[in-house]
Amino acid sequence: MSISGIESIGFTPFSAPVTSSDSVTLGKSTSGAEGPNKAFGDMLVGGLQNLENVTDRADGLAVKAATGDLSNIHDYTVAASEAAITTQLTVAVRNRAVEAFNEIMRMQV
Structure with a gap:
């Protein structure tokens, strides 16, 4: 399946649920370029930060689950699966x- 096929079902690689505390704005690079004009380095850095x-x-949810502070254990399960994927x-x-x-590097010049 291509990346465009994955995006069509609502999953975009290198993106996480957006919260108000996230310092990374998804879909926008730090240099101001957007869309196909986004620099590869900006996409790479954004993906690693994500x-x-x-x-x-x-x-964080694993620690809460271990200490008993997490009321919905499925939140941790989903987050752990998302992190693994x-x-x-x-x-x-x-x-x-x-x-x-x-x-x-194997190409001859």
Whole structure:
């Protein structure tokens, strides 16, 4: 399935639920470029910041579940699954980037 196919069902890679405390605005780069004109570096940084936000949220909910402060355990389950999927996606993108780099390095000039 292509990324556009994933986006059509409402899941956008490298994005987390937006809260008022998030410092990263989804869909907008820090340099002001939007859409297809967004720099690859800005997308990469945004994706990594989002991965950190998702895993921090899952970790916080895990602590609350362990201490008994979490009333709805399914919130943690959803957050942990989201963190796992986001991590898997990030690793897959990294692996493809390394593979592309290696292929470029094998090219003869």
